[in-house]
Amino acid sequence: MEALREGMRQAMQQDERVFVIGEDIGVYGGAFGVTAGLIDEFGPKRIIDTPISEAGIAGAVIGAAITGMRPIGEIQFSDFVVISMEQLVMQGAKMRFMFGGKADVPFVMRLAGGSGTGAAAQHSESLENWFVHVPGLKVVMPSSPYDAKGLLLAAIQDNNPIMFFEHKLLYKTKGPVPEEMYTIPLGQSHVVREGKDLTLIATSIMVSRAQQAAEQLAEEGIEIEIIDPRTLKPLDEKPIVDSVIKTGKALIVHEAVKTGGFGGELAAVIMESEAFAYLDAPVRRLAGLDMPIPYNRNLEYHAVPQVENIVEEARKLVKGQY
Amino acid sequence: MAGNSKNEKLIGGILPESKARDLLYKMVLTRTFEENAEEMYALGKVHGTMHLSIGQEAIAAGSSPALKKSDYLLNTHRGHGHFLMWGGDLNRMMAEFMGKEAGYCRGRGGSMHIADVESNNLGAQGIVAGNLPISVGVGLSIQMRKTDQVVLTLFGDGASNEGAFHESLNMAAIWDLPVIYLCENNQYAMSMAFERAFRIEQVSERAAAYGMVGLTIDGNDVIAVYKAVSEAAERARKGNGPTLIEAVTYRWRGHSKSDRQLYRTREEVKEWMEKDPIQRFAKVLGVNEAQMKEIQAQAKEDIRKAVEFAEASPEPDVSTILEGIYA
Known part of the structure; x- marks a missing residue:
């Protein structure tokens, strides 16, 4: 803020x-x-x-x-x-x-x-x-x-x-921020964490949840690469495609509801690219349930992806369960 | 636009005669343009749709010519007359109409989106009341840049019933923005008659609800429009805020090309055709029938040349299709 x-x-x-x-x-x-x-x-x-x-x-x-x-x-x-x-x-x-x-x-x-x-x-x-x-x-x-x-x-x-x-x-959220003015060019995806087993593309708050998930999975020896597009439009596709070529697996995580969400677009970008030939599992999306956000605290929690959901989904994907 | 009168005779005590004659010519030109547009549409030379302002020419003639070149215009979908009166070039306008590269918008906008940002003409409008909130931003920008500009925002009786009308007029009023809201009440929002859509007699009554000046004028009287807009502009330039002007007029033609006009009688249309704003202004200026014929012949000739220019202009190259979306 x-x-x-x-x-x-x-x-x-x-x-x-x-x-x-x-x-x-x-x-x-x-x-x-x-x-x-x-x-x-x-x-x-x-x-x-x-x-x-x-x-x-x-x-x-x-x-x-x-x-x-x-x-x-x-x-x-x-x-x-x-x-x-x-x-x-x-x-x-x-x-x-x-x-x-x-x-x-x-x-x-x-x-x-x-x-x-x-x-x-x-x-x-x-x-x-x-x-x-x-x-x-x-x-x-x-x-x-x-x-x-x-x-x-x-x-x-x-x-x-x-x-x-x-x-x-x-x-x-706390984090280092330089005092001086600086810009991050629009249309530049950011590789937040490097890994060889799975490409995880996440937006907004899901990036920090993905990082927490990646840390847990690292203890199991699973190395997740996390990419944050930062600008959904224009989308910098290359780091995503390059990463999927490297890992052969892609998991997309966002909070917005799954149907018609940005994840569909990301999946299509991967499928239409040269990375398609390198995929050894289906591209998976983990997103908000197709529903309005509920009021009840527990229901609200379960309506959108949480760290444990990401851990589970990433693990299944890496272990070839899809 | 606002010209020097020198020692010229002032028509209606306000409008220099030479300027008035120019406006009469442009009114005839507008009507000729639109009649020609109808023909071209019938011949398949233009496509899409168009909204004709035939019968409403006095509002265009009396409004933007009362302003300065440095002011802003936010036009409507029925805006050919306003575009010409703002100083639009007939050739480039016709080229836009025919979708040509030489058009004001390189053929990308057409009749409904024609604009010339360079001359502060911020565009015609395809969404009813879509320009009303934008005038708030233009007004704010003028205020922040501390210039004496004003913005003329045009819309119809139909737009007055959109939610955006309320938000816009209220914001302009609370901040004393230099906006002239000019409502062209042509009696019908497509097929919806004014009396079926309003529980009040006049759109201008709503001005009181926003704490701004509101007035209803005869929209077929060039002088009345010119006076009202001049006064509103003066008020705005002095920092005294927006004005809502309702100019009462009538649309002779249908709403657009799909209109079979089942919602009104021929007698009603005929009655209003007898109140032709062009004939009326010609009379004020003492222009006789023979002189009128000359003016009409000149307008036809100018239109012919514009069509020739537009027809000779190249189509946009398909290789440029994606240009102009992003800066």
Whole structure:
């Protein structure tokens, strides 16, 4: 969370065209505190509290972006993006193309997604893949504080509309983050851990769960290679394909529901590539159950992949049980 | 756009005569463009669909010409007239209409998405009310950049019933954004008659709910539109916020090419055709029938040349199909 805040602060210090707009982001500091204190430094003209108007927020960032500003919008819970779908999908994403490539629409829309907070079905979804399906948008999903800052700063500098999905449970993650400004290029997959037995591709919070799983499996002598795409769109396919060529096995893990999720896309990327010939087991997906997120703590826990599920699935795959 | 009057006669006490004559010509040009578009569609020279503004030309003539070149336009799907009045080049417009590379949007947008960002024309609109939230962002951007620009946002009576209308007008009002909301009430949202879709008499009554100035004017009267938009622009430039103008008019043609017009009577259409905004403005300017014929002949000639230009322009090369999606 501090990494994101520092990224926004530095971007705003460096470029006066950058501003933040969203619900309760001023004195309140944002529903999760990401923008806390920014209003003291930049004032209400650059940290803009809006009425509860998600279509208006999306329109505000689009209109400001095409007229020379570099806005950052915040959708308080990513679920509420449904109210701004028309603006994001029909307007922001397509504007440049419809106008013959003659408009820049440089905005970042930050969205807080994911389950695990007991917020139930309308405040816990993982909707990133909807936007992967929309030409014109880029989709970013950081999994660590270091990546969060670097990717956010890269997104702010990018001249395209960007959907930036943050996971609520990751806001309290600790990790080294350089104080200075730095960017992580969009469209660069990250090999988080090297291994020879299985390629595990994970997004967002599933990257840290995969790391925990990998540590447990290492004790059994199973070496997992973990790859975090970091940007779902554009997707950097090469490290994924290279890894599967090396390991011959692929497991995809994400929190979003399995059907129609990003895992299907990743599986297809592998199957269509030269890695297909090297596969010695089916590509497997471990994802959220095809259901709304339940309220009950135990049910919520079981609705999305946990460390033990990843351990079990990876072990079966490596041991040839599929 | 807003020209110097010198010692010229002011039509309606506000519009310099030479400018007024130019507007009359552009109204005729708009209608000729659209009549020609209908013919080309029938001949299969253009495809897709189109939304004709025949009968509504006075609103385009009175609105953007009341603004400065540095201002912004957010147009509607029924926006040929507004595009021309904003200063659109007829040749490039026709080329876009025919899907050619020389068109404003390289043939990628067509009639419904035609834009010219370079001249602050931020595009026509395929989604009813889709441009309303965007005007909030344009307004904010103007405010942050501390310029005296305004944004003219066009929409219809139908768009006034979308949720985006509410979010947009409220945000523009609370922040005193320099937005001119110009509602072209042409009586029908596709087939839905105004009185079936509203429990109020006038769209402009809604302005009070947002704490902004609202007014209803005769949308077939160029001078009335010009005055209302000029005043709204002045209000916006002074930092006094947005205005909702409802310009009452009538769409002579169907909603689009699929419309069989089963929802209204021929008598009603005929009644409104007698209130032709072009004839009316010609009368104001003292333009007689013979002069009108000349103007129409000139418009036809200009359209003919534009069609010639567009027909001679190359089709987009298929090898460029993926261009322009990302920066």
